[in-house]
């Protein structure tokens with residue numbers, strides 16, 4: 001056998017090995033590397049003042065639990081006070097925090113006139129904000145032709161403008177202190193489009209444009225890190241809490257449960273991202289992560305592979321099956 005053939009074989013083997021490795025991971029390679037050899041959340045995040053929006057349910061709730069174990073000062077925000085109180089009690093049950101370490105701050109993210117007041121309240125309580133986690137958000141389930149304009153507006157007001165506004169309230173404080181982390185809990189749909197949730201998808205695309213521009217402007221403020229965190233499908237109440245309208249088809253029979261990542265795993269990876277100041281983070285199980293990579297790097301091939309899958313999703317939706325349970329969001 002000639003040397004060049006042997007070399008080519010080795011290269012092929014390596015490539016296959018790499019592909020195999022890639023198929024086993026549930027995050028982008030920088031994130032996986034950071035989890036393996038990077039800084040630990042236990043060392044980097046302890047003692048910080050962390051403000052989490054959407055802390056009454058799902059990903060935000062789990063963030064509160066894991067952060068409380070690390071020993072941070074927590075600000076929990078959402079609209080439902082009693083749910084925030086439930087989360088607070090469970091955080092205290094973890095044993096690391098005291099009553100005074102958790103501040104419940106209810107407000108409506110879609111009501112932008114409440115943001116300045118809320119920011120002042122946090123500063124009054126803890127004196128500083130080290131991390132703002134923009135997590136609150138909503139989705140919907142309807143075709144574009146059936147979706148009222150008010151829906152698109154509502155999703156933009158909450159997911160996009162709410163996040164932009166709160167970030168703008170906190171940013172001057174971080175610039176003054178020359179440090180801080182701004183995290184946006186975005187989604188893989190911020191780069192990979194999906195059907196039947198166009199308003200959600202568009203609001204997440206908008207957030208992506210916003211945070212990338214923010215990251216560039218922060219070149220002038222190297223102590224402040226903006227992280228765009230993009231999970232795929234994760235267990236939460238997002239389906240239960242989604243916007244509903246009369247045009248939305250009644251969700252019929254159950255469908256097979258799909259691969260959704262455990263909330264705790266997603267949140268752990270988010271903490272790794274924060275501890276390592278990662279700017280762009282993709283989290284998801286396969287095949288969603290692979291689809292995201294394909295869409296990013298070989299869109300024509302991706303379209304060719306995925307369009308049948310999307311078509312089926314639309315057909316299922318039209319026939320009244322809850323497709324959201326079968327495909328990723």
Ligand SMILES: NC(=O)c1ccc[n+]([C@@H]2O[C@H](COP(=O)([O-])OP(=O)(O)OC[C@H]3O[C@@H](n4cnc5c(N)ncnc54)[C@H](OP(=O)(O)O)[C@@H]3O)[C@@H](O)[C@H]2O)c1
Nearest residue numbers: 054056057058059078079080109136137233234236237238
């Ligand atoms: N689950 C997934 O598969 C997935 C995947 C990718 C990205 N994400 C993103 O993860 C984030 C969290 O979603 P989740 O899955 O954890 O959903 P969830 O369980 O429905 O939680 C949503 C949170 O947002 C809060 N919220 C909703 N509307 C609000 C408003 N007007 N003002 C203030 N807070 C509001 C809710 O609290 P109140 O109702 O008490 O206000 C709740 O705490 C969202 O940005 C979502 O887009 C989720």
Ligand SMILES: *[C@@H]1O[C@H](CO)[C@@H](O)[C@H](O)[C@H]1NC(C)=O
Nearest residue numbers: 107108111112113114115117
């Ligand atoms: C919005 O927030 C402001 C300030 O907290 C409050 O005075 C106002 O009533 C809120 N608006 C609505 C519609 O809830």
Ligand SMILES: *[C@@H]1O[C@H](CO)[C@@H](O)[C@H](O)[C@H]1NC(C)=O
Nearest residue numbers: 252253254255256257322325
């Ligand atoms: C259908 O879904 C509901 C709610 O998630 C669940 O309680 C029920 O057991 C499911 N039924 C079947 C047949 O899977």
